[in-house]
Amino acid sequence: MPQPLNDLTEALIDAALRAGAGAADAIAVRGRSVTIDMRGGTLEQAERAEGVEIGLRVLIGGRQANVSASDTRAETIATLAERAVAMAHEAPEDPHVGLADPDQLARDWDIAALELCDPADEPAPDALAQMAQEAEAAALDVSGVTQVQSASAAYSGRGVHITASNGFSGGYMRTDTGVSCVAIAGSGAGMERDYDGDSRIFATDLRAASEIGRSAGERAVERLGARKPPTGSFPVLFDERISGTLIGHLLAAVNGASVARGSSWLRDKLGEVVLPEALSIIEDPHRPRIAGSRPFDAEGLPTRRRAIVENGVLMGWTLDLANARKLGMQSTGNAVRGTSAPPSPGTWNIALTQGSQSRDDLIAQMGTGLLVTSMIGSTINANTGDYSRGAAGFWVENGEITYAVNECTIAGSLPEMLRAIIPANDARTHLSRVVPSLLAEGLTLAGT
Numbered sequence: 001m002p003q004p005l006n007d008l009t010e011a012l013i014d015a016a017l018r019a020g021a022g023a024a025d026a027i028a029v030r031g032r033s034v035t036i037d038m039r040g041g042t043l044e045q046a047e048r049a050e051g052v053e054i055g056l057r058v059l060i061g062g063r064q065a066n067v068s069a070s071d072t073r074a075e076t077i078a079t080l081a082e083r084a085v086a087m088a089h090e091a092p093e094d095p096h097v098g099l100a101d102p103d104q105l106a107r108d109w110d111i112a113a114l115e116l117c118d119p120a121d122e123p124a125p126d127a128l129a130q131m132a133q134e135a136e137a138a139a140l141d142v143s144g145v146t147q148v149q150s151a152s153a154a155y156s157g158r159g160v161h162i163t164a165s166n167g168f169s170g171g172y173m174r175t176d177t178g179v180s181c182v183a184i185a186g187s188g189a190g191m192e193r194d195y196d197g198d199s200r201i202f203a204t205d206l207r208a209a210s211e212i213g214r215s216a217g218e219r220a221v222e223r224l225g226a227r228k229p230p231t232g233s234f235p236v237l238f239d240e241r242i243s244g245t246l247i248g249h250l251l252a253a254v255n256g257a258s259v260a261r262g263s264s265w266l267r268d269k270l271g272e273v274v275l276p277e278a279l280s281i282i283e284d285p286h287r288p289r290i291a292g293s294r295p296f297d298a299e300g301l302p303t304r305r306r307a308i309v310e311n312g313v314l315m316g317w318t319l320d321l322a323n324a325r326k327l328g329m330q331s332t333g334n335a336v337r338g339t340s341a342p343p344s345p346g347t348w349n350i351a352l353t354q355g356s357q358s359r360d361d362l363i364a365q366m367g368t369g370l371l372v373t374s375m376i377g378s379t380i381n382a383n384t385g386d387y388s389r390g391a392a393g394f395w396v397e398n399g400e401i402t403y404a405v406n407e408c409t410i411a412g413s414l415p416e417m418l419r420a421i422i423p424a425n426d427a428r429t430h431l432s433r434v435v436p437s438l439l440a441e442g443l444t445l446a447g448t
Contacts (some may be wrong), residue, residue: 002052002178003072003094003170003201004158004366005028005030005052005160005171006028006161006163006171007159008026008028008069008072008138008161008285009026009028009054009075009162009163009169010026010056010163010169010308011077012024012026012054012077012080012081013025013026013162013164013165014060014076015056015080015081015082016084017057017087017165018081018097018306018424019058019081019082019084019085020060020085020377021058021060021081021085021088021165022060022061022073022163023058023059023099023164023166023217024056024058024059024162024165024428025056025057025099025162025164025165025166025299025300025412026053026054026055026056026057026059026162026163026164026271027054027055027161027298027337027339028052028053028054028055028072028160029052029158029160029161029339030051030052030158030159030240031049031050031052031157031158031159032048032049032050032122032156032157032158033047033048033049033052033069033154033155033156033157034046034048034123034125034128034133034155034156035045035047035048035123035128035153035154036125036128036129036131036132036152036153036154036155037074037150037151037152038133038151038152039134039136039151040131041137043371046125046129046193047050048125048431051070051114052070052072052078053068053069053070053071053125053339054068054069054070054077054339055067055068055337055338055339055340055341056068056081056084058081058084058085058088059088059098059099059403060085060088060096060202061093062093062094062095062096062097062102062341063088063089063091063092063093063094063097063099064088064097064342065085065087065088065091066086066340066341066342067083067084067085067087068339068340073079074139076375084388087179093238094210094322095169095325096322096323097342098321098322098325098442099164099165099166099243099299099321100168100299100300100301100331101181101237102166102167102322103221104300104301105168105296105300105302105320105424106170106295106296106300106302106405107165107168109170109295109302110295111199113285113288114172114287114289114293114295115172115201115202115289115425116174116201116293116294117173117174117175117176117201118177118201118203118204120203120204120356122153123161123177123203128154128155130249131153131179131259131301132152132179133151133282134208134210134213134428135151135179135180135209135210135212135213135216136148136151136181136210136213136338137183137186137210137213138209138211138212138214139151139181139183139213139214139216139217139218139220139397140180140183140213140217141216141217142183142217142218142220142221142289143221143435144179144186144217144220144221145183145187145221146185146186146191147183147184148181148183148184148213148216148289149182149184150181150182151181151182151213152178152179152180152181153177153178154176154177154179155175155176155178155180155203155273156175156176156179157172157173157174157175157176157319158173158175158302159171159172160172160173160174160300162296162300162302162348164267164299165368168296168300170226170295170296170300172279172294172374174201174291174293175198175199176199176201177199177201177202177203177206178198178199178200179197179198179199179207179315180197180198180212181195181196181212181213181216181217182194182195182197183195183213183216183217183219183269184220184281185217185220185221185223185224185334186224188327189281190206190224190225190390191301192220192223192224192226192404192406193220193222193223194220194373194374195216195219195223196212196213196214196215196216196219197212198212199291200289201289201290201402202289203308205430209287211325217243219373220404221230221257221438222325222394222404223392223404224404225404226242226403226404226405226406227403227404227405227406228393228406228407228408228447229370229405229408229445229447230447231321231445231446231447232445233327233441233442233443233445234368234369234370234442234443234445235256235367235368235369235370235439235441236369236370236371236410236439236440236443237359237362237363237366237369237371237372237437237438237439237443238361238437238438238439238440239371239372239373239393239434240359240424240427240428240436240437241374242372242373242374242375242431244435246435246438246440247281247352247433247435248433249300249348249387249414250281250378250414250418251281251308251347251350252264252275252376252382253265253266253317253319253382253385253414254266254308254317254318255345255346256318256319256320256323256324256326256334257323257344257345258382259317259327260323260326261324261328261358263382263383264382264383265280265381265382265383265384265385265415267428269314269316270311270314270316270317272313273312273313273419274309274312274314274415274418274423275309275312275421276314276419276420276421277311277312277313278312278353279309279311279312279351279352279353279367280307280310280312280351280352280353281307281309281351281353282305282306282307282351283305283306283308283347283348283349283350284305284348284349284350285304285305285348285349286303286304286305286334287349288431290349290431290432291349291350291432292347292348292350292432293346293348293349293431294351296333296389297320297333297334297336298320298336298343299320299331299335299343301321301333301335302329302333302340303333303334303348304333304372306332308347308350315336316329316332316334317332317345318334318345318346319331319334319345320334320336320344320345321334321335321343322342322343322346323344324398328337332345334346346408347432348435349432349434350432350435350437350438351427351429351433351434352423352434352435353423354424354426354427354443355421355422355423355424355425355436356424356425357422357424357425358424358425358438359428361421361422361424362424362437362439363396363399363400363401363438364399364400365422366399367396367399368396368397368398369396370391370393370394370405370408370410370445371393371394371395371396372392372393372396372410373392373393373394373402374391374392374393375389375391375392376389376390376391376392377389377390378415381416385413385414385415386411387410387412387413387414387417388409388410388411388416389409389410390407390409391405391408391410392405392407392408393405402412405447407443407447408446409446410443411443411444412440412443414440416442417443419442420440420441421438421439421440422436422438422439423436424438425437
């Protein structure tokens with residue numbers, strides 16, 4: 001019988017206090033996963049992993065240390081706590097670290113309402129293999145597809161429990177089932193590839209594996225004959241598949257750790273306009289069946305719905321306790337952590353306001369420019385927001401897609417781009433990051 005995760009975290013806290021810690025928090029994670037890869041209609045790889053990991057943070061005054069292990073025996077826990085306390089005595093002092101006050105802690109949450117765990121049984125390996133095989137077969141049925149690089153189906157289940165010496169104790173289970181396919185079209189130097197995939201908490205919500213494979217194949221074929229675009233200043237439409245990365249750069253800049261270090265291009269912009277007036281970015285960690293949902297953060301604080309940007313105006317930073325204290329603010333309940341590091345700020349589910357136009361409407365509106373469907377590499381200046389990325393997609397002339405594009409670079413200023421973006425209405429609402437296709441004006445393309 002596996003040892004309950006809350007017993008492990010309580011044992012870690014008890015050991016830490018006995019070893020001389022002034023305060024402590026602990027996390028225990030038990031996970032299992034199965035991944036099936038198919039190639040040429042036969043099994044290429046099957047992988048299963050199971051295990052438990054534990055992490056302990058101890059605090060002595062303004063000093064802290066974090067240790068982790070995958071061995072949960074009582075003697076290991078005792079040794080782990082002793083080492084953590086010894087490390088904390090040698091750590092630099094930071095007056096901002098520390099646990100939450102008891103009156104800040106989450107209470108009476110409703111895990112069931114979030115639907116984070118599929119009650120269905122774990123799928124059998126042959127069921128996952130069939131899903132991957134269906135995706136591969138559907139991709140190969142697309143005229144022009146010459147091979148499938150990978151077709152995979154996977155399942156994972158994970159339990160998490162957090163306990164702290166301030167009285168907090170809470171945990172939950174999370175499941176995930178996914179299918180993905182990467183198809184290749186053409187041959188020799190003219191080969192092109194593309195992908196599709198889906199991942200859901202509840203397996204019954206997944207798109208059909210055959211649909212995923214067919215989509216991957218069709219996308220690969222559409223890329224045949226790709227060439228470099230002209231060089232110059234053009235509008236760029238970020239497809240919904242990758243537009244979330246653009247908003248991701250803004251989310252990174254409002255991260256409290258970056259702001260506290262003074263290394264964010266938004267550090268002096270609180271209360272100022274950062275997006276068009278009609279747009280907001282709303283964080284909602286309580287959406288059912290969504291990967292980024294949770295009732296409390298990694299420090300035991302309640303999560304809540306909040307506006308990061310409201311009507312174009314930057315409303316606040318993303319904060320854990322330590323960075324909130326550095327900035328003279330309150331935590332936003334956004335602490336994240338693994339077993340091997342102390343808490344840090346991170347975002348949950350976010351959604352950008354959708355527009356009223358379709359992606360096709362924006363393609364017609366842009367006239368001549370680039371539709372970006374994939375990106376490679378990244379050069380983002382965290383202090384200035386200067387932006388440069390490798391890109392591939394499709395060239396648009398007179399409002400119509402004319403040919404596939406590869407090997408180009410797009411560059412511009414993130415602050416300027418974001419203040420003028422135009423959203424489409426095509427965001428997938430089941431994702432944790434709901435962002436539609438985004439049209440940005442005046443970016444520099446380096447092609448031929």
